[in-house]
Every structure is written in structure tokens, then in C-alpha cells.
Amino acid sequence: MESESPQPPPAALGTGAVARRLGVSPTTLRSWERRYAIGPARRDEGRHRRWSPADIARLELMCRLTAQGVPPSEAARVARGAAPGPAPESPGAEPGAAREPGGPRALRLGDVRPECRGLARAAVRLDAPAVEDLLAAALAELGAVTAWEEVIAPTLHAVGRKWASAGERYIEVEHLLSWCVSSALHRIRPVPERLPAPPLLLACAPGEQHSLPMEALAAALGERALPVRMFGAALPAEALHDAVRRTGPRAVVLWSQSRTTADVALARSVAGIEWGPRGARGRSALLLAGPGWGGGPQPPYTERLFGLRSGLAVIESVAAGRIPANAAGRVAPAACGS
Structure with a gap:
């Protein structure tokens, strides 16, 4: 009998793609690698970082722990020691809460683009620089319409649902996200008008x-x-x-x-x-x-x-x-x- 062909290894991602997925800036990932030794196991020629699924799982756990207030050094220590696979749940978290970075603080988004999940994670952490970077990238790559409909609006709606069901909590997340969205939209330079026309x-x-x-x-x-x-x-x-x-x-x-x-x-x-x-x-x-x-x-x-x-x-x-x-x-x- 012919032996089964081996399955190809899961594709590794570059730093930019991982940053968009997690809702952090590429600078943050490099800082974590330098300070806390939580980096990729593989580098391509030219020192380009390539993050495997196991690497990304450790980063997701670190993001979740820091969003819950754990100091980055301690979060990195826990993440480095975590076995590949589903990340462990935090003490006191609701069952299944760890499936979304941020645990019980996570925004429930449903089936959305990875950019949307990254933006939500950064917003919950109140990581304004990462939110700004992610918004700028989404608007530049997707255009205003697709970025609004598939990234920005779903995140804003998820934040609204979260604070509506949690009393006065999470309003700070909505305010920070709204401010960053407004700033990002205002930075888009309009194309020069072709011909004079009524506005x-x-x-x-x-x-x-x-x-x-x-x-x-x-x-x-x-x-x-x-x-x-x-x-x-x-x-x-x-x-x-x-x-x-x-x-x-x-x-x-x-x-x-x-x-x-x-x-x-x-x-x-x-x-x-x-x-x-x-x-x-x-x-x-x-x-x-x-x-x-x-x-x-x-x-x-x-x-x-x-x-x-x-x-x-x-x-x-x-x-x-x-x-x-x-x-x-x-x-x-x-x-x-x-």
C-alpha cells in the first residue's frame, strides 16, 4: 500500500500579518521579543521573522494576559511555558472565555475579517498606538468603504453591545476607538476634484x-x-x-x-x-x-x-x-x- 503523503507544515506569517491579527503594532512584537524572549522560532534569510501557529498561540496568550492587567514580564513567562494548542483559561474566567483574546473582556465579533479582530483586541487593551496603526493600514489597503463596513463598523458595534450589557464599563473603550477612527478618517487626503461642480x-x-x-x-x-x-x-x-x-x-x-x-x-x-x-x-x-x-x-x-x-x-x-x-x-x- 502506498503511504499517505505527509501534510505540509502550517504556513508561517510575517510580523506585519501577525500584528494585524493580534491588534498590536509590529514595534510592540519586536519589543516583546527583545525584552522578554517571546519571539518566533524561525527566521528566513535576511533575518525576516516568520511566526508559526505555535508562536502566534503564545502571543495570543500574552495579549490576553496583559489585557487582564498582568505585567508583560509575567505574561511572557507564562506564555513561554504554555504548551502549543488552546491557551489555558485565566483563573475566574467564564468557561470558553479564553477563546477570545481578553478573556471575559473580549468583544464578541462573530465571523469577521482578521483585521477586525486585531482592532478589537487593541481597543480593549486601550492600546492607542496599535489602534492607530491598524486603522491606517486597513484604510490604506482596503479603502474607506470596505474598511468601514468590514473592519471599523463591526468593531464599533461590538464595543457598543459590550458596554450596553456591562453598565458603565467599557465606555472608555468606545471613546478611545471613536477618537482614533475619527482621526484616521480625517487624515485621508481627498483626490483633487476633476471639474468644478456643485458640492x-x-x-x-x-x-x-x-x-x-x-x-x-x-x-x-x-x-x-x-x-x-x-x-x-x-x-x-x-x-x-x-x-x-x-x-x-x-x-x-x-x-x-x-x-x-x-x-x-x-x-x-x-x-x-x-x-x-x-x-x-x-x-x-x-x-x-x-x-x-x-x-x-x-x-x-x-x-x-x-x-x-x-x-x-x-x-x-x-x-x-x-x-x-x-x-x-x-x-x-x-x-x-x-
Whole structure:
């Protein structure tokens, strides 16, 4: 009988890939190797580090222990002595909690990209430099839309679920992560506008402080060389009216996170604004974004946006004139995605 062919050894990863997976910076991994002798067993030619699954398992255990407050030197000693395979659970942890780095503090993410898990781990540790590095890498490699939908938003939602179920705990994680996300989105340089065109005006409803989705939209529109005027959180109603009249935007995107800030009367008044000189008056499309608007009746000349990617398709159509501004409210719901 022919002998079974040997199984190929598991692929080893480079330092950058391991750092993204664990939610630490490559500098941190090199520092741990230098200070605590918790490095890879293998190096390729040119001194490139290659981390095996057993190496990564030890690093995961060290990340979990340091997230629980264990000093790095002690965490490294425990990790070095751990046998390859599933990492042991920490004393007092719930059964199965060790399956997620951070033990009982871990964020439950489900089936997500490795970059998302790394970002969550760094956020729980309040490791701001690592969070910043991971966000910068995700935005550079994936672009604003994919990075937001598949890395940033799932992590933010997981943090929100965590602190909502844990009283006042973990709010510091959400605040740090939100700040880093906002900073990373603001660092994206927009592509220069191709031709002069009416801008797209982005604002949050009066009293609405949750502006990160609008910041992600502004970054994505900038990547597409579309002119944007971003007014951020809680723009007063009168200021919104003035901004529409002064800029003559092709479209206005108004964000509302909760029903308490979704003012239908305001939407109706903004949709009815006309601007420009007599005889050449114009009107902007009003696009309502965010869960606060619910499923109730929409004011005339308005449209709902659902999700960043599908919403971008509608905005690009309006900006290109494929959907006239005065007909935006008659766009079929399927045009906005789900």
C-alpha cells in the first residue's frame, strides 16, 4: 500500500500579518521579543521573522494576559511555558472565555475579517498606538468603504453591545476607538476634484452627536474626487438652511442616529429650499441617512440611504445628474440597497 503523503507544515506569517491579527503594532512584537524572549522560532534569510501557529498561540496568550492587567514580564513567562494548542483559561474566567483574546473582556465579533479582530483586541487593551496603526493600514489597503463596513463598523458595534450589557464599563473603550477612527478618517487626503461642480453637503441633525458615519462618507466621497462640505455633529437648523442657500449643493445628506433627533419638519423645510438667482432657481436632493429616520412616511423630494456602499451609489448618481435632484424622492427603494 502506498503511504499517505505527509501534510505540509502550517504556513508561517510575517510580523506585519501577525500584528494585524493580534491588534498590536509590529514595534510592540519586536519589543516583546527583545525584552522578554517571546519571539518566533524561525527566521528566513535576511533575518525576516516568520511566526508559526505555535508562536502566534503564545502571543495570543500574552495579549490576553496583559489585557487582564498582568505585567508583560509575567505574561511572557507564562506564555513561554504554555504548551502549543488552546491557551489555558485565566483563573475566574467564564468557561470558553479564553477563546477570545481578553478573556471575559473580549468583544464578541462573530465571523469577521482578521483585521477586525486585531482592532478589537487593541481597543480593549486601550492600546492607542496599535489602534492607530491598524486603522491606517486597513484604510490604506482596503479603502474607506470596505474598511468601514468590514473592519471599523463591526468593531464599533461590538464595543457598543459590550458596554450596553456591562453598565458603565467599557465606555472608555468606545471613546478611545471613536477618537482614533475619527482621526484616521480625517487624515485621508481627498483626490483633487476633476471639474468644478456643485458640492455635496453632509451634516448631522440638530442635537445629533454621532458623526462618525458622516465622516466615513466624507472620506469615501473624497476618494472619488467628489466635492464635499462636511459640517459634522449637531448643526443647528438655521445654520443648515443658510449653508444650503449659500452653497447650492447638488445633494444634502442629513444624518440621524436616533428618533429623538430625526426631525421630519426640518427635513421637509430643507427639501423645500430653493437657491440661486431669480429665473434660475435650483433645489437640492435631500438624502436621509441613519436609523433615526425609521420607516415612516418621507417628506417630498427626499430619499433614504441604507448603508455606506449602497448610499454612495445613489449619491454618485445624483452628483452625476443621472438622478435629477428634483426627482430624488421618487427613486425606487432598491436603488439604495439594504
